Amino acid sequence: xxxxxxxxxxxxxxxxxxxxxxxxxxxxxxxxxxxxxxxxxxxxxxxxxxxxxxxxxxxxxxxxxxxxxxxxxxx
Amino acid sequence: xxxxxxxxxxxxxxxxxxxxxxxxxxxxxxxxxxxxxxxxxxxxxxxxxxxxxxxxxxxxxxxxxxxxxxxxxxxxxxxxxxxxxxxxxxxxxxxxxxxxxxxxxxxxxxxxxxxxxxxxxxxxxxxxxxxxxxxxxxxxxxxxxxxxxxxxxxxxxxxxxxxxxxxxxxxxxxxxxxxxxxxxxxxxxxxxxxxxxxxxxxxxxxxxxxxxxxxxxxxxxxxxxxxxxxxxxxxxxxxxxxxxxxxxxxxxxxxxxxxxxxxxxxxxxxxxxxxxxxxxxxxxxxxxxxxxxxxxxxxxxxxxxxxxxxxxxxxxxxxxxxxxxxxxxxxxxxxxxxxxxxxxxxxxxxxxxxxxxxxxxxxxxxxxxxxxxxxxxxxxxxxxxxxxxxxxxxxxxxxxxxxxxxxxxxxxxxxxxxxxxxxx
Numbered sequence: 001x002x003x004x005x006x007x008x009x010x011x012x013x014x015x016x017x018x019x020x021x022x023x024x025x026x027x028x029x030x031x032x033x034x035x036x037x038x039x040x041x042x043x044x045x046x047x048x049x050x051x052x053x054x055x056x057x058x059x060x061x062x063x064x065x066x067x068x069x070x071x072x073x074x075x
Numbered sequence: 076x077x078x079x080x081x082x083x084x085x086x087x088x089x090x091x092x093x094x095x096x097x098x099x100x101x102x103x104x105x106x107x108x109x110x111x112x113x114x115x116x117x118x119x120x121x122x123x124x125x126x127x128x129x130x131x132x133x134x135x136x137x138x139x140x141x142x143x144x145x146x147x148x149x150x151x152x153x154x155x156x157x158x159x160x161x162x163x164x165x166x167x168x169x170x171x172x173x174x175x176x177x178x179x180x181x182x183x184x185x186x187x188x189x190x191x192x193x194x195x196x197x198x199x200x201x202x203x204x205x206x207x208x209x210x211x212x213x214x215x216x217x218x219x220x221x222x223x224x225x226x227x228x229x230x231x232x233x234x235x236x237x238x239x240x241x242x243x244x245x246x247x248x249x250x251x252x253x254x255x256x257x258x259x260x261x262x263x264x265x266x267x268x269x270x271x272x273x274x275x276x277x278x279x280x281x282x283x284x285x286x287x288x289x290x291x292x293x294x295x296x297x298x299x300x301x302x303x304x305x306x307x308x309x310x311x312x313x314x315x316x317x318x319x320x321x322x323x324x325x326x327x328x329x330x331x332x333x334x335x336x337x338x339x340x341x342x343x344x345x346x347x348x349x350x351x352x353x354x355x356x357x358x359x360x361x362x363x364x365x366x367x368x369x370x371x372x373x374x375x376x377x378x379x380x381x382x383x384x385x386x387x388x389x390x391x392x393x394x395x396x397x398x399x400x401x402x403x404x405x406x407x408x409x410x411x412x413x414x415x416x417x418x419x420x421x422x423x424x425x426x427x428x429x430x431x432x433x434x435x436x437x438x439x440x441x442x443x444x445x446x447x448x449x450x451x452x453x454x455x456x457x458x459x460x461x462x463x464x465x466x467x468x469x470x471x472x473x474x475x476x477x478x479x480x481x482x483x484x485x486x487x488x489x490x491x492x493x494x495x496x497x498x499x
Contacts, residue, residue: 017160023338023376024167030378030416034178038397038414039186042440043458045395047190049439054483056193056441058499 175417183410183419187458193441196454196464197499198485204235204494206242209251211488212269213303213475217258220481224265225494226253232267234279237486237496246277246288255304255315266294266313268301274315276327295325302344307371308351314371316343322359324371336369338376345389350396358399360387366401368413380411382418389433389475393457394440400457402431408445410457422455424462433475438482446473446487468495 050056209229216223222243226232230251234244250271257266259276268274274295277287295301299318306313312333313325322336322343341362348357355371366387368378385404392399393410398419402408408431410420422443429449436443442463443455452466452473471490478485484498 014157014160017157017164020164021160021167023379024164024171026375027378028167028171028174032174032178032416033414034180035183035412035415035417035419036181036186038412039181039183039419041414042183042393042395042398042412043187043190045393045397046439046441046458049394050441052482053437053439053441054481055196055198055437055478055485055499056439058197 175415178415179417183412183458184460190458192459193456193463196442198454198464198466198497199499200468200495200497201484202237202240202496204237204240204496205492206233206235207231207492209492210471210490211474211492211494212252212254213256214477214486214488214494215256215258215265216477216479216486217262218260218480219262220479220483222258222262223477223486223494224256224258224267225488226256226267226269227492228252232256232265232277234265235494237484244279244287246291248275248291252300255301257304257306257313259306259310260308261310264310266304266306268295268304268315270300272297272300272317274301274304274313274325276313292327292330294327294330295323296330297321297323299342302342303346305346305348305357307348314346314348314357316346316359316361318342320361322346322357322369334371334374336367336374336376338367338369338379339363339365344387347391347399349392350394352396354396358390358392360390360401360403362386364403366390366399366411368399378413378416380418382409382411382421383407385430388431391434391436394436394438400434400436400443402434402445404430406430406447408434408443408455410443420457420460422453422460422462427453432473433477435476435478435485437478444476444478444485446476446489448472450489450491452476452485452487466497468497469493 207227207229209227211225211227214223214225221236221238223237224234228251230248232246232253233242235242250269252270253267254269264276264278266274266276273293275291275293277291280287294313295315297317297319301315301317303316304313311327313327316322320339320341320343323332324334326333339361343359343361346357346359356368357371358366358368360366364381364383366380367376370377383403383405387401387403389402390399397414398410398412400408400410406427406429407421407423409418412419429447431445431447433446434443441457443457445453450469450471453462454464456463469489469491473487473489475488484496486494486496488494
């Protein structure tokens with residue numbers, strides 16, 4: 001289903017080029033930080049939330065609503 | 076050249092008009108695209124000047140053409156040429172790469188060296204949701220952590236209780252390929268859309284006998300298929316992505332377009348809203364291989380990443396909102412740090428050659444679940460860049476993976492007509 005829409009026709013090329021320059025100028029003004037700092041934050045977030053991540057720590061069967069219920073036998 | 080070289084031709088600013096050109100035009104530095112068919116020949120053969128060229132020979136034909144000159148002409152009168160603009164954009168790009176490069180003092184996996192490895196996952200399929208008559212294209216969890224909505228090529232949208240496998244609602248759309256669906260934050264409605272070029276909101280009724288399809292309300296209108304949709308932090312606004320190359324923000328009640336987002340140069344295939352604490356931004360990815368970050372209020376594209384080598388099928392924010400991941404037809408998933416403004420990890424393996432269709436993070440952001448066209452789900456260690464696990468089970472492409480809101484389960488939708496809910 002995915003199809004590519006054709007690029008705007010060549011007569012808009014100057015307008016497109018101007019827009020691109022404007023866009024790049026906006027991006028150039030952004031304040032960026034060193035990866036050593038930002039990566040440390042990402043790691044800290046993971047570690048900080050580790051205990052509350054059920055897919056990492058696993059959950060006990062008793063609190064797992066998806067675990068198959070055992071059959072019960074009427075005595 | 077002070078004289079308008081097309082003087083004598085009837086041209087109105089910005090509009091197409093029929094012009095008759097009986098002579099050859101050789102205007103230097105004039106960029107004109109002349110398109111049309113020759114009035115003398117019966118066969119339609121478009122005549123167009125290649126971009127950047129300045130002359131074309133029309134001596135042999137009488138052309139009735141649409142001359143779209145004005146934008147190019149105005150640009151030239153300002154003294155800019157296409158060439159100088161292209162040069163400037165090249166310079167800016169180079170400068171951006173330099174700036175980004177200066178900040179790469181370390182790699183993510185190096186920072187993560189001291190972090191202990193993830194224990195082997197024992198995730199198993201606990202539920203298989205059967206009911207769709209054709210490929211399941213999308214799904215979304217409800218905030219109540221047990222309901223989910225799914226949409227399919229069969230034109231149906233189903234709301235399920237994932238614990239009991241009960242189908243609570245069934246909505247029939249007049250089109251096939253319902254590519255997008257989303258649960259409203261309140262849990263009281265769902266949004267869906269696809270080949271109908273629309274995104275509709277359907278309020279869910281507690282009354283089982285009520286026909287929910289009848290209450291369907293069109294909200295978003297695009298000029299091509301709707302590929303993705305998401306409510307913002309309330310039921311009142313809807314964000315959509317489309318094959319028409321744009322994203323748009325809509326008011327659900329009135330259907331009014333609140334903001335549109337232009338910048339992609341091909342179909343937009345996916346969008347994801349930043350976690351509410353981080354602010355009003357969202358990320359989109361598409362067939363132009365770019366992932367763009369947008370300011371929702373201004374419509375401005377604030378960051379752009381073009382690392383992928385093929386269509387980006389899915390984008391998803393890291394839980395803290397400071398990063399996001401993408402899945403692409405180039406068989407890789409990538410991780411981008413928004414504050415460093417660059418890609419910081421590529422999740423790939425030589426043995427993985429099929430495109431990745433969907434990604435989602437576990438609650439802590441440590442694990443990245445990625446669905447692929449080879450029917451598998453690979454689980455990646457986000458920090459170390461290694462693969463932790465592979466999940467099998469689907470019998471056709473995995474189209475969407477979503478971790479439940481409480482992080483306890485993973486739901487995967489597939490072209491095998493089923494959805495699977497997996498847990499430890």
